[in-house]
Amino acid sequence: MKQIILAAALTLAATAAQAQYTGTYGTGSNPNSHPVQGHVTSSGAYVAPYVATNPNSTxxxxxxxxxxxxxxxxxxxxxxxxx
Incomplete structure (x- = not known):
C-alpha cells in the first residue's frame, strides 16, 4: 500500500513539474537572444544590462x-x- 501511495505521489509531482515547465516559456519565446550592455539614455536615465530576443519579423x-x-x-x- 505504501508503494502505491509513493508511486502516485511521484507521478503527481512529475506531472505538476512538466506542466510548470511547459508553461514557463508561454506561447513560444524566441530562443535566440543577445545581451544588451547597460547604458545612459539621452534623458540621463541609466538602463541596466539585460538580455533581449534577436530581431525578427514579429x-x-x-x-x-x-x-x-x-x-x-x-x-x-x-x-x-x-x-
Missing part, C-alpha cells in the same frame, strides 16, 4: 509579449504586440 515571440515568460528573470510578458 513581436509575438519577445519576452515581454503577452503569453511569454522571460527565462532569465521569470517576468511574465504583459505587452500586446503591435505586429
Amino acid at each position: 513581436q509575438r515571440d519577445n519576452y515581454g509579449a503577452t503569453g511569454n515568460v522571460n527565462p532569465y528573470t521569470g517576468a511574465v510578458g504583459h505587452r500586446n504586440p503591435r505586429y
Whole structure:
C-alpha cells in the first residue's frame, strides 16, 4: 500500500513539474537572444544590462509579449504586440 501511495505521489509531482515547465516559456519565446550592455539614455536615465530576443519579423515571440515568460528573470510578458 505504501508503494502505491509513493508511486502516485511521484507521478503527481512529475506531472505538476512538466506542466510548470511547459508553461514557463508561454506561447513560444524566441530562443535566440543577445545581451544588451547597460547604458545612459539621452534623458540621463541609466538602463541596466539585460538580455533581449534577436530581431525578427514579429513581436509575438519577445519576452515581454503577452503569453511569454522571460527565462532569465521569470517576468511574465504583459505587452500586446503591435505586429
